[in-house]
Amino acid sequence: MIGSKILKFEVIESTNNFLKINQSSLEHGTIVQANIQTQGRGRNNHTWMSEKGNLYFSVLLKEEINRSLIFDNLVKTSVAIIRLLREFDIDGRIKYPNDILVEDKKICGILTESYGSLDIQYLVIGVGININQLDFKDLSNKATSFKIEKNKEYSIEEVLGKFIKHYNKLESENYELIFKEYITSSMVVGKKILFDSKEFLIKGIHKNGNLILEHENIIEYRTPNEISLTQLY
């Protein structure tokens, strides 16, 4: 169960960093949310621009975690976001491994970070959801928000509340079915990519988080770091 304790900040460096620094004194499921992040981070050391008006939060998981569950948590988080978007009548699709898009524009990014080598001590799931931002400047053809999609302002707290509700509900659901929902909400499965100068069909996503690729009837498995999905067709 997540969200029994929520810490809110007006300004913070990064909600992921806050949990990383303070995890030993915080309970499993604690959520930290900020209105502004001064050093918001995305995958591959990218900056996550975090101006006021959007939802930035991280969840601390300390119980029943191990390395093989990291991808399962990303799956659950992604499905919780797809379901919450549906409640707002927004049709989101999952762009493997960690983006949620509306049509071709990103509305949400997820940054999962684990700590500990063999035995994972804790997991931080950081989520940024674009809510009331209208101007994405240089990224305006790549990003969208609730407000752009629906032409009205939304309560950031309400969206966070719905995320918590959906995530907690998923904890009691069958993982096989959650994984199926993840695959049917994926926008990469069934598409083609060029990799190593060869054309591959993305056949699926393995439960361990690897992409399943096919070229001339030969199946290959690739991790998200080995492959770029910028050119899908």
Ligand code: BTN
């Ligand atoms: C990505 O798309 O690359 C992931 C973006 C994750 C951004 C969120 S905002 C809340 C949390 N704190 C951070 O510094 N990053 C994540």
